[in-house]
Amino acid sequence: MSATESPYWNPKTETLPKDQLRALQLVKLQRLVARAYEQSPFHRRLYDKACVRPEQVKTLDDIRRLPFMTREDWMANQAEKPLFGDLITRPESDAIRYHLTSGTSGRQPLRVLDGRKDWSWITDMWCYGFWGFGIRPTDKVFFAFSYGSFIGFWGAHYCTEKLGCLTLASGNMTTEQRVKQIVEMGVTVVCATPTYALRMGQTAEKMGIDLRKDGKVRRVIVSGEPAGSIPAVKKMIEEMWGGKCGDTAGMTEIGTIMIFECDHQPGGPHIIEDHFIEEVLDPDTGNPVPYGERGERVVTSFGRGFIPLIRYRTKDLVCKVPHTRCTCGRTGDVYEGGILGRVDDMKLIRGTNVYPRAVEAVVREHHEVEEFQIVITRVDNVQDEITVKVELKPDQQDCWPRLHAQLGKDLADAHEGLRFNVELCKQGELPRFELKAKRLQDLRPQY
Amino acid sequence: MSPKTNTDLLGRPLTADERELLDLYGRLRTLSARTDLPPVATANVKQAMVLLWNACNDLALMYEEPGCD
Incomplete structure (x- = not known):
């Protein structure tokens, strides 16, 4: 079998x-663990405090002897010992890359070196991910990405160069320029956040371009938002672009992706288990949850030399199922439905748990919706209200009375009967996003 | 690192191709540690060494710390 015929990287x-x-x-x-203990003062302190030594890791289950690492500890370490803390194992002069976390959570970004x-x-x-989703050297790959200090698709750009694809960067382009170049160059693979893939599709429509007919895109690879694994979102993207949509997920803390959807698309991405240990734990007790139950991702990464990441609590909500869910032959387990949200994303509204991703899943079932926003307020300092603001596609304005009632019902049905306010916004009133979307506004007083 | 071992990290015997990859990596690593080569050689050999490191690690032929380049 020649290299390009292998379905696996x-x-x-x-x-x-297994x-x-x-x-x-x-x-x-x-x-x-031995290297981290030896070379990273941060880890040595952590392990000494927990009275655990590297040689005590004799079986995989012994990973549970090791203390967790949290973002809060890491941030505090960087604040205490600027700029990078004493977590890093190498002198700064050995680094060739500097990146920051996206700052989506509004906190101080983490600084990382590689x-x-x-x-x-x-x-x-x-x-692993691009090859597994069918990208080959003959592809032309377009990155709708700003190429700044956020790590985003940087690694993916170098990946497609390594694969031998024609790689198109679009750092400073407008959305219209991007759409034009994708069509003009006969691009076959587009990489973007799910939100931005939709936005480019909407922009193309406004420009009078039918991407399905005028373009040659056969794959859209998304990353950066949980929406990438929402079936309704993927369907919208696929209908707009005419190509298959595949999800990937990573984080700046590990520098890359740890999961990707293979070409078989079994309903979630595979874990790259030869390079990561992905534990799924009860966020309250820290105990493992069985296959098929939701829990918090805790990641251990083997590949980054500067930053040993061991039992890092990601706060990502996932549901792991066995690799046999997929028929592709990979033995890496699958996260059913991808990243389901954030453990700390959950909002409690009048006693009901609400996750933004779940709201998005309902809203995206309605193709008439172009953009939306979730706003949470507190009335008279007592009652919490949740409102979904909706902007319709230009040619769908007439459907509002019907959609208003249906969306309210669907949202309530998906949330134990919780009443959602649904409001119509004018065209262009809601914000648009290029990187990670911020569609939730919690305006309640913070104590 | 020299390819002295006859097995991979899983204890499987190395194939001829795997042995060749490891051997090549070992040679590039030795070469990239030299300080008397012109910049054009040093920088490009290092890049090549790193790519071979990647292949050998991914194939579980070795697990060498990413830091030591």
Whole structure:
């Protein structure tokens, strides 16, 4: 079989029997913990405080002896010892890349450094994903990404160069310029956040361009938002672009992606288990939850030299199912439905749990909606109200009376009968986004 | 790092191709550590070494710390 015929980027480890995969993870974990203890004062303090030594990691289950690492600890460490804290294992002079977290949560961004090998590994993780979703050297890949200090699709850009694809960067372009170039160049793969993939599609419509007929896009690879695994969102993207939409997810803290959807699309992305240990834990107790139950992702990453990331609490909400859910042959387990939201994204409205991703899943079932926003307020300092503001597509204005009633009902049905206010906004009134969308506004007083 | 081992991290015997990859990585690593080569050689050999490091690690032929370049 020639290289391009392989459905796997790394056939050897992507299809390893589970027992061998676990054995490989153990070898890597032992060395990672020893290195972190030896080279990172942050980790040495953490482990000394927990009275745990690297040599106590004898089985994979021993990972539970290791204390968690949190973003709060990391931020505090960077504030105490600017700029990078004493978590890093190498001198700054060995780094070739500097990036920041996106700051979506409104907190101080984390600063990260990467060496040559880190960056090459980061690129390679994207290769697992792109290759697995069918991207090949003959593809023309367009990145709708701003190329700033946020890591975003940076690693993916280097990945497609490594694959041998024609790689198109669009850092300073307007949305209209991007759409034009995608069509003009016969681009076959587009990479964007789900929100921005939709926005480019809407812009193309306004420009009189039918991407399905005028373009050649066969794959849209999304990342950066939980919406990438919402079936209704994917369907919208696929209808707009005429190509299959696949989700990936990563984080600046690991520098790359740790999950990707394969070409079989079994309803969620595979975990790259030869490079990561992904635990799913009860966020309150820290105990593992079984397959099929929701919990918090806790990640251990083997590839980054500057930053040992061991048992990092991500606050991402996921539901792991066995790899047998998919018929592609990979033995990495699957996160059913992708990243389901954030553990701390949950809003409590009059006793009912509301997740923004769940609201988006309902709203996106209605193709008449172009943009939306969720606003939470407190009336008279007592009663919480949740409002979904909706902007309709220009040619769908007449459907409002029907949609207003239906959307209110659908939202209530999905939330134990909770009443949602649904309001119509004027065309262009709601904000549009290029990177991660911020569609939730919680205007309640913060105590 | 030199390809002295006959097995990968899983204890499987190395194939001829795997042995060649490891051997090439070992040679590039030695070369990239030299300080007497012109910048054009040093920088490009380092890049090549890093890419081979990636392949050897991904294939579980070794697990060498990413930091030591």
